[in-house]
Amino acid sequence: MSRRQLERGTPLRGMATDHGSRPLPSDLGAESVPDHGCGVLHVDMDAFFASVEQLERPEARGQPVLVGGTGPRGVVASANYAARAYGIHSAMPMSQARRLCPRALVYPADHERYSQVSAAVRVILESVTPVVEPVSLDEAFLDVSGARARLGGPVWIAEHLRSRIRAEQGLTCSVGIAPNKFVAKLAATHAKPDGVYLVPEAQVQAFLHPLPVGALWGVGPKVEQRLVRLGLHTIADVAAVSPASLRREVGPALGDHLAALARGRDERAVQPASSAEERGLSAECTFARDVADAAVIDRELLRLSERLARRLRTEGQGHAARTVTLKVRRADFTTITRSRTLPEPTDLAREIHATARILYEAAEVSRARLRLVGIRVEGLVVSTQAHRQLTLDATAPDWRGVEQVMDEASRRFGDFALRPASLAQPTGDPAPSGQRSHPGARGHDVPERW
DNA sequence: TCTGGGGTCCTAAACCTC
């Protein structure tokens, strides 16, 4: 059983803790709860996307709700507990989910709205401690070891946060409390939905050992298979073998990592958001139907390049990327990637697209039917530090200027208010699934057709 | 049966330089 399965609601076997898995009364005094050596909280919003939709759509209250791709190849991004009762879980194809529960209400994901709610929740979390590490829109780690003297025990802090999130945002969340991040994350799973679970330091091993190997961080279906083949079914089994054997079986890094986790050791500190640096950005698109037309694929590569370049220029302090990676997935689901490192970093769609095009031609997939194309840029440097080659050609077009004008137009009039001519024409090609339309967007030309 | 999108990290081979 994997951790994902645990999260889908399969009950955990194992021990009872001092506090059990149900919420404690929120009026517990700060002094009444010992901390048991636990300074790490994992806060996990319950069925986050679906709950936000329910909050804002009166017709969805009390109904099974699914959020995700509504196209023929969409998958479930979030399902509320009423939908989960039908066996629906995240990452399930939406078509299958609809078959399991035809009366479920299905909404496309509105990431902008979820980001707003997530930011509001984060403000609440940061009112307790500055050491908050967001993991995704719906979960975060908190290090409350510094706040305990001021606010009280970690269970009291968890209940305080839960009641504020419920009162101010109308949403429920679950909180795991433990001495480290790995155990806190598992404890939060155990607390779901709408609960708190604390694993005292002295009981970490007893909590972990009965769990299946799939509950270990870094063990997905492939590694799980290998461990089970070796007769390792539970975390206790993994803890009983030597780190050297694990290293031999799954590689040095993962072997050491699993050996430590299985013994309840996780040295990773809770990193406040500002210290997390971005490594790269990617954008990809699955076509509604497989595509073999090189022109359609090229237009999609341009669209993805535009998106990435704009993000590079406009997010944070502005970045440029040195390496461009093309990803294509054939109709049979085999995936290949090809990458190229540029002589100097770029934040221009024109250059990213040109590189992606070279990689596409070199990959020799021009006659293959593709279901997905994607581009990733990495090796990011802050734009002001990016070395740019000077040109002696005074007549060379100022592409950076052109793209900055497009950024400004997008900011004022909506996404893709200005775009390359080749993206402005009606094409009739299959619409990429999950793509939002931009009703206000009109095609305008730029100095030279791309 | 059908398998999204945006990320991170690890491994291994190939290649280059010393």
Next chain:
DNA sequence: TCTGGAGGTTTAGGACCC
């Protein structure tokens, strides 16, 4: 001049996470 090892970088792919 050739060979080999060490070590860094690039490239490709796999696995995992949310």
